[in-house]
Amino acid sequence: MLKSNPLARLTKILSLSGAVLTSVMFSSAAMAITEQDKAVLEQLKQSSLKSDLSYQLIESLTTEVGNRLMGTEGDKRSIDWAVKKMKALGFDKVWTEEVKGTYWQRGHAHAEIVSPYPHHVVVLALGGSVSTPKGGLEAEVVHFETLADLKAAPDNSLDGKIAFVSYRMTKHIDGKGYGPAVGTRVTGASVAAQKGASALVMRSVGTDNNRTAHTGVMRYQEGIKKIPAVALSNPDADLLVNQLKRQHPVTFKLSVDTITHHDQSAVSANVIGEITGSELPDEIVAIGAHLDSWDVGTGALDDGLGIGMTMAAAAQIAQLEQRPKRTIRVILFAAEEVGLLGAKEYLVKRNDDVSNHVLGAEWDFGMGPIYKMTPGVGADALNSIREFAQVIAPLGVALSPRNDGVAQSDMSLLTKAGMPSVNFAPDGTDYFDYHHTENDTLDKVNPDDLKINTTIYTLFAYYAAQAPVDFRK
Amino acid sequence: MLKSNPLARLTKILSLSGAVLTSVMFSSAAMAITEQDKAVLEQLKQSSLKSDLSYQLIESLTTEVGNRLMGTEGDKRSIDWAVKKMKALGFDKVWTEEVKGTYWQRGHAHAEIVSPYPHHVVVLALGGSVSTPKGGLEAEVVHFETLADLKAAPDNSLDGKIAFVSYRMTKHIDGKGYGPAVGTRVTGASVAAQKGASALVMRSVGTDNNRTAHTGVMRYQEGIKKIPAVALSNPDADLLVNQLKRQHPVTFKLSVDTITHHDQSAVSANVIGEITGSELPDEIVAIGAHLDSWDVGTGALDDGLGIGMTMAAAAQIAQLEQRPKRTIRVILFAAEEVGLLGAKEYLVKRNDDVSNHVLGAEWDFGMGPIYKMTPGVGADALNSIREFAQVIAPLGVALSPRNDGVAQSDMSLLTKAGMPSVNFAPDGTDYFDYHHTENDTLDKVNPDDLKINTTIYTLFAYYAAQAPVDFRK
Numbered sequence: 001m002l003k004s005n006p007l008a009r010l011t012k013i014l015s016l017s018g019a020v021l022t023s024v025m026f027s028s029a030a031m032a033i034t035e036q037d038k039a040v041l042e043q044l045k046q047s048s049l050k051s052d053l054s055y056q057l058i059e060s061l062t063t064e065v066g067n068r069l070m071g072t073e074g075d076k077r078s079i080d081w082a083v084k085k086m087k088a089l090g091f092d093k094v095w096t097e098e099v100k101g102t103y104w105q106r107g108h109a110h111a112e113i114v115s116p117y118p119h120h121v122v123v124l125a126l127g128g129s130v131s132t133p134k135g136g137l138e139a140e141v142v143h144f145e146t147l148a149d150l151k152a153a154p155d156n157s158l159d160g161k162i163a164f165v166s167y168r169m170t171k172h173i174d175g176k177g178y179g180p181a182v183g184t185r186v187t188g189a190s191v192a193a194q195k196g197a198s199a200l201v202m203r204s205v206g207t208d209n210n211r212t213a214h215t216g217v218m219r220y221q222e223g224i225k226k227i228p229a230v231a232l233s234n235p236d237a238d239l240l241v242n243q244l245k246r247q248h249p250v251t252f253k254l255s256v257d258t259i260t261h262h263d264q265s266a267v268s269a270n271v272i273g274e275i276t277g278s279e280l281p282d283e284i285v286a287i288g289a290h291l292d293s294w295d296v297g298t299g300a301l302d303d304g305l306g307i308g309m310t311m312a313a314a315a316q317i318a319q320l321e322q323r324p325k326r327t328i329r330v331i332l333f334a335a336e337e338v339g340l341l342g343a344k345e346y347l348v349k350r351n352d353d354v355s356n357h358v359l360g361a362e363w364d365f366g367m368g369p370i371y372k373m374t375p376g377v378g379a380d381a382l383n384s385i386r387e388f389a390q391v392i393a394p395l396g397v398a399l400s401p402r403n404d405g406v407a408q409s410d411m412s413l414l415t416k417a418g419m420p421s422v423n424f425a426p427d428g429t430d431y432f433d434y435h436h437t438e439n440d441t442l443d444k445v446n447p448d449d450l451k452i453n454t455t456i457y458t459l460f461a462y463y464a465a466q467a468p469v470d471f472r473k
Numbered sequence: 474m475l476k477s478n479p480l481a482r483l484t485k486i487l488s489l490s491g492a493v494l495t496s497v498m499f500s501s502a503a504m505a506i507t508e509q510d511k512a513v514l515e516q517l518k519q520s521s522l523k524s525d526l527s528y529q530l531i532e533s534l535t536t537e538v539g540n541r542l543m544g545t546e547g548d549k550r551s552i553d554w555a556v557k558k559m560k561a562l563g564f565d566k567v568w569t570e571e572v573k574g575t576y577w578q579r580g581h582a583h584a585e586i587v588s589p590y591p592h593h594v595v596v597l598a599l600g601g602s603v604s605t606p607k608g609g610l611e612a613e614v615v616h617f618e619t620l621a622d623l624k625a626a627p628d629n630s631l632d633g634k635i636a637f638v639s640y641r642m643t644k645h646i647d648g649k650g651y652g653p654a655v656g657t658r659v660t661g662a663s664v665a666a667q668k669g670a671s672a673l674v675m676r677s678v679g680t681d682n683n684r685t686a687h688t689g690v691m692r693y694q695e696g697i698k699k700i701p702a703v704a705l706s707n708p709d710a711d712l713l714v715n716q717l718k719r720q721h722p723v724t725f726k727l728s729v730d731t732i733t734h735h736d737q738s739a740v741s742a743n744v745i746g747e748i749t750g751s752e753l754p755d756e757i758v759a760i761g762a763h764l765d766s767w768d769v770g771t772g773a774l775d776d777g778l779g780i781g782m783t784m785a786a787a788a789q790i791a792q793l794e795q796r797p798k799r800t801i802r803v804i805l806f807a808a809e810e811v812g813l814l815g816a817k818e819y820l821v822k823r824n825d826d827v828s829n830h831v832l833g834a835e836w837d838f839g840m841g842p843i844y845k846m847t848p849g850v851g852a853d854a855l856n857s858i859r860e861f862a863q864v865i866a867p868l869g870v871a872l873s874p875r876n877d878g879v880a881q882s883d884m885s886l887l888t889k890a891g892m893p894s895v896n897f898a899p900d901g902t903d904y905f906d907y908h909h910t911e912n913d914t915l916d917k918v919n920p921d922d923l924k925i926n927t928t929i930y931t932l933f934a935y936y937a938a939q940a941p942v943d944f945r946k
Contacts, residue, residue, distance in 0.1 A: 059715060062712070063590060063712060063715045063716060063719075064590045065590070066590070066591075066592050073591075116537075117536060117537045117539070118539075118546075119539050119771070122911070209912075209914070209916040209917065210683050210685070211685060211770070211911040211912050211914065212683070212684060212685070234916070235912070235914035235915070235916050238914070238915060238916055239771070239914070239915070242532060242915075243536060246536075297684070298592070298712070438595070438684045439682075439683055439684050439708070441684065441708035441711070441712070442708070442711060442715075443682040443707070443708050443711055444682065
């Protein structure tokens with residue numbers, strides 16, 4: 001069902017709209033929103049389902065800015081872009097909060113299988129990787145099927161060799177294949193270096209069969225030699241495995257060029273915009289996304305989608321005749337990709353006190369239709385969450401029976417700091433085909449699915465700003 | 474139906490097998506093959522549907538050789554590979570026939586949108602393109618939606634500009650979107666040069682949304698200045714169109730490096746192998762494919778598939794206790810991609826006389842399931858073709874009511890020279906996602922669909938070698 005024609009899905013939702021909301025009976029009248037609020041929600045649903053504002057924002061960001069890794073020109077341009085757009089969209093307050101970090105800069109990356117059967121292969125340096133020595137390095141490949149196998153290799157067994165981990169990420173609707181795959185990316189280089197390896201080559205953390213490698217952040221362990229680390233595209237990883245199967249030594253050549261600038265060399269910013277609440281302006285409903293992206297593709301999905309959806313949601317609400325009761329804050333976090341630096345700084349600036357953030361939700365999970373909502377709120381607010389679930393049920397969203405929802409990405413740190421949160425889960429089956437690759441571009445965004453997801457965030461923000469309930473635990 | 478699970482399709486076919494063939498009633502008993510031949514066909518069907526030989530051949534070719542454009546090391550290696558494989562598979566005769574041509578060599582290709590919004594974009598030089606001047610060229614882009622629009626531009630209107638044609642190939646089961654798209658690739662550079670352009674940038678002839686450009690052959694018109702010509706990946710073409718929509722001048726930088734070696738600089742060969750006929754050895758059933766590929770990807774689909782299918786078909790027949798009556802000849806043509814040079818030389822060597830080729834079929838149309846057979850034979854042979862159609866109907870192949878079938882690619886020249894032919898049409902919907910790109914790799918081959926397609930060629934070759942009929946017109 002989730003994969004059915006998005007336009008047909010949108011058309012069906014639009015044709016059903018109107019009848020559903022007003023017929024809903026709520027179990028606790030005391031906590032229910034007013035009839036007037038219901039009418040506003042219906043109005044917002046109609047206008048948002050018909051609006052292509054979120055798509056236009058993503059088109060603008062990807063066309064006029066493109067990718068935007070912390071420290072790059074794209075990063076700077078994206079901050080200007082976001083500030084200008086928020087102002088143009090009628091936000092009441094727009095400001096930036098500085099975030100500093102290390103600027104890591106990608107240069108070239110060339111790789112080839114030298115023998116027994118020469119092939120050019122496609123690699124990307126992992127984010128944070130050091131360079132190879134000038135002129136590159138050439139060494140025999142030692143194959144490990146998993147990170148656990150690499151960890152089990154004896155000390156010095158990889159002296160002068162290239163470690164290759166071929167583990168392939170599996171596809172699931174909830175993206176659960178990412179966890180078991182990403183460990184090699186984050187920690188693999190130091191594990192390999194500890195065994196004497198001169199480089200780590202890993203199969204990309206990705207579910208596609210394109211010759212586009214997947215980058216992503218890696219970390220070096222203190223006190224262990226830093227070796228270059230690259231991801232190989234899936235078809236090239238298959239090829240390398242097939243050569244290794246033939247039981248002849250396989251020699252690999254790698255040349256990677258990167259620059260890690262000094263600490264604090266990158267100056268970026270969280271960009272924050274608000275629709276100020278009319279009655280409870282100090283109570284904040286937080287929606288957001290991350291403004292940075294990897295330095296490949298145009299960051300349309302990761303996280304152009306979240307930027308477009310949350311800015312458009314607030315902008316729709318700004319068009320209403322009256323401001324909602326609580327403040328709606330859109331936070332576009334800096335430097336998520338390199339370690340949630342924007343979210344960390346956001347908390348530091350507030351001494352970890354987010355007690356005025358009454359409910360929050362981030363979007364950083366791609367282009368699939370949202371099918372599930374999991375709250376993480378005080379028990380007293382659950383009836384209100386059920387009420388909201390009925391508002392968005394016609395949009396295809398089911399309410400999880402659990403109450404342990406954590407906001408996505410950056411905002412997970414706010415959840416940990418005590419912010420009541422909602423997690424909206426999409427069909428993430430195909431997201432890791434594109435995640436962190438040159439293929440993360442506008443064409444992967446389905447405008448009709450996007451309209452529905454944007455509407456869910458619009459209704460969420462308005463509902464949370466109006467609900468006569470305290471979502472806190 | 475064609476897109477249903479290939480394994481389920483294969484399993485169903487295997488479970489139905491046996492019952493169907495013997496119950497068939499033929500309208501012309503005189504032209505029917507014998508009961509014994511029917512039993513052999515059934516045996517071949519069973520063994521071929523269970524065999525992964527064609528897949529193993531493609532795996533071997535793509536892993537041990539990879540891409541193989543005329544003149545390259547890969548081309549030379551592929552010839553050795555094919556000769557050795559045919560001998561190992563029990564072919565009775567194996568030989569090569571030299572084919573000469575021009576060696577065109579790809580170097581680097583870099584492109585970027587310089588202004589108003591800088592972006593790196595993905596391009597591939599078209600096959601045959603000249604280089605840009607040293608250091609590349611930078612110029613304003615002039616946008617044309619179609620080749621016809623470019624043709625309609627006034628003389629000198631593109632002086633010093635880059636012509637950009639954004640026409641997008643459409644997707645169809647029969648690949649009919651290729652024709653309207655490919656004209657720009659073949660002729661566009663000279664059309665643009667005639668108007669004064671310094672380069673041609675075109676949207677790739679391809680139906681995907683990957684940041685992998687599609688190469689392919691282009692030609693310069695005599696007497697017109699040769700300008701560099703490149704294909705842009707589809708997402709990058711979208712991006713360029715979106716920048717152009719903003720009505721500001723768009724500046725593009727292009728640096729392409731190629732070498733066109735002298736005439737006859739490339740020495741390649743057709744590789745030919747035969748299963749010699751037991752009764753009519755001079756009557757040839759020709760099946761084949763092209764051995765060369767573009768110099769990107771590993772040529773798994775184009776035309777590793779045809780190589781694997783036709784070699785495996787002959788090898789299956791070579792395993793029978795008895796050789797069939799007629800000779801089965803597998804022709805792996807050289808240099809198809811650069812202009813059917815192998816097919817032309819094949820005809821030259823035979824003074825255009827292929828009257829001993831009693832029936833032929835090539836495979837050069839990707840990985841989709843075959844769903845239709847179109848004969849091009851003498852009217853007297855149509856009953857026999859109908860008989861054969863009943864043999865392969867359980868494999869999902871319908872008989873076209875037409876009798877104007879032309880063999881694919883290289884063998885189309887043999888059809889023109891008089892060879893009775895059969896064209897097998899597959900579901901080509903997704904083929905042009907990968908055609909002539911770095912993404913043409915082994916993972917795109919579905920082993921179960923391949924078993925069925927290979928079986929169709931196996932049954933075709935055996936049937937044609939045994940049928941008591943003259944297929945000629």
